Amino acid sequence: KRRRHKALQQSQRRRVLVCADHLVPELDAAIVKASVAAAPMCKPDMSAERIATDLQAVRTPTLGQDLTRGMNRMIGLLLALNFAVCWAIPIVGMGQIFHLGLKRVFIPPYRWLDESPTFRALAIRYIYSKPQFADFAASQGWALVSIWGSFAGILCWQLIYGSLPLWLCFAYYCSWVGCGGRAMGAAYSFAHKEGHNPLIYQRWIRRSFGNVFENWVGCLFGNVPYNFTTSHMHLHHALDGGKGDSFYMWDVDRTSAWDFLLFVTRIFSHMVGYSSLQRFWQVGYQKQFYLLxxxxxxxxxxxxxxxxxxTRSPFFLFVVWLQPLLAMTTFLSIVNWGFHAFIHYDEDGKQVPCVNxxxxxxxxxxxxxxxDHMAHHYSPQTWYTKTHEFQARMHEQIVKYHGSVFKKVSIVELGALVLFNQFERIAELYFVDHSGKLSTQEAADMLRARAKLKEIEYDDYLAWLRTDAVRSIREFKTD
Structure with a gap:
């Protein structure tokens, strides 16, 4: 048994290719060829996914690796439990209340404001640098009124009464989420867009406030200022989620709740700023390092x-300042768990963009x-009303590789379904098979295999981050 175990270990080690830049799992030419032999096939050939998964099965972690995994899982578990206790009811509740009835109350006045020629003309004249950005005006206006109104209310209560009752904390969290998640969604989305384009606003706003949502409003939602301008742009997008990204997730099994805890801890390291600072320092991105x-x-x-x-109140800081960061850590973990759940390799051994x-x-x-996270990564200059044009350009690839396209589902629900291994439900209700050839079970099996496939083992990835090989990400840098 010992000889057999040793032989298996040696076999696995031989399948690891050590390059000058980085460490990547090697796929035999035969394996790659098998996975794509029938590109326009009616049934997906998942032999590469199955074999690669089998190659990763035999591991003998060291004591240090076991301790690291255990500690990271414990941190992830504590963060997940905090989310379940403090935030699950406000987030799920406000979402359900909105979709079950309140949207009939809030959507009409929003549309009236959004379609008002006078409101748009004022926004174009005084706020935005281009007319197209006036599309954001109504959402940003509602969000600013809601967010700052809630914050002002809880701050005034603290100053008048000297403490915060639990019912008020719960009410603040519900307001923080917003009806249908519109407040937290707007805060994150506009911080995201400002990170991509620092020229959204007119010069007087840029000089006075900079990125309003990224550096000011976002702080109430756990966003460290300049996080999108630096980490999101120069790590996540420069690498398209690949190794070195502070959101990297292709070293864990996306169908495993146990592995999800490891990912939550990684996102926590990103949220506090530590992992991005460490990466910028390693690769010599001094401008991004000092800005973050x-x-x-x-x-x-x-x-x-x-x-x-x-306020003179540590509890106020805990409720209003720290808890939102803890909430967004788990929430963004679920969101990214959905956005980048699947990977597949083409005939050249490269990841397929319309899958990952x-x-x-x-x-x-x-x-x-x-x-449309696919367009966001591979055609970020495409305006949101034109993403269908990008989908049309990608149609051939989507058909060929059975691309990751879904319909009528929220990314939070999809991330949760992946996490709990509900691929039959995903395939039946939400997956869009552009080839029209897959049965529900075939689609479910394909999605499950792609979600289980890893680019590298978790322990190997942590070791890779500690080597000079991480400097290889400099070649992906975009200014």
């Missing part, structure tokens, strides 16, 4: 010190094209 360091100083020192000087980033069609919770 400035954001960390604002989030962790300057703003909390100011709030404490005003998904698109959701006709989603009810889309924010200006955020649901």
């Amino acid at each position: 360091l400035k954001g960390c100083a604002m989030y962790w020192v300057a703003f909390p010190a100011l709030l404490y000087a005003i 980033s998904l698109a959701i069609l006709d989603g009810e919770d889309d924010y200006f094209g955020e649901d």
Whole structure:
């Protein structure tokens, strides 16, 4: 048995290719050929996924690796439990209340404001640098009124009464989420868009406030200032979610709740700013390093010190400042678990773009094209009303590789379904088979295999991050 076990280990080690830049799992030419032999096939050949998964099965972790995994899982478990206790009811409840009835109350006035020629003309004249950005005006206006109104209310209560009752904390969290998640969704989405385009607003706003949602409003939602401008742009997008990204997830099994806890801890490291700072320092991105360091100083020192000087309440800081970061850690873990759940390799051994980033069609919770994550990664310059043109250009590839396209589902629900291994439900209700050839079970099996497939083992990836090979991500840098 010992000889057999040793032989299996040696066999696995021989299948690891050590390059000058990085460590990647090697796929035999025969395996790659088998996975794509019938490109326009009516049934997906998942032999590569199955074999690669088998190759990763035999592991003998060291004591140090076991301890690291255990500690990271414990941190992830604590964060997940905190989310379940403090945030699950406000987030799920506000979403259900909106879709079951309140949308009939809130959508008509929103549309009236959004379609008002006078409102749009004022927005174009005084706020936005281009007329197309006036599409954001109504959503940003409602979000700012709701968010700052809620924050002002809880701050006034603290100053008048000197403490926060639990019922008020719960009410604030519900308002923080917003009806249908519109407040938290707007705060995150517009911070995201500002990180991609610093020229959305007119010059007087840029000089006075900079990115309003990314660096100011976003702080109430756990976003460290300049996080999108630095980490999101120069790591996540430069690498398209690949190795070195602070959101990297292709070293864990996306069908495993146990592995999800490891990912939650990784996202927590991103949220506090640590992993991105570490990566920027390793690869020599000094501009991004010092800009994000400035954001960390604002989030962790300057703003909390100011709030404490005003309120003299650590509990207020815990409720209003720290808890939103903890909530968004788990929430973004679920969202990204859906956006990048699947991977597949082409005939050259490269990942297929229309598989590793998904698109959701006709989603009810889309924010200006955020649901089309495929277009967001591989055609980021495409305006949200034109993403269908990108889908048309990608149609041949989507048919060939059975691309990750879904319909009428929120990304949160899809991420949760992947997490709990509900691929039959995904295939039956939400997956869009552009080839028209797959049965429900075939689609479910394909999605499950792609979600289980890893690019590298978790322990190997952590080891890779500690080597000079991580400097290879410099070649992907975009200014």
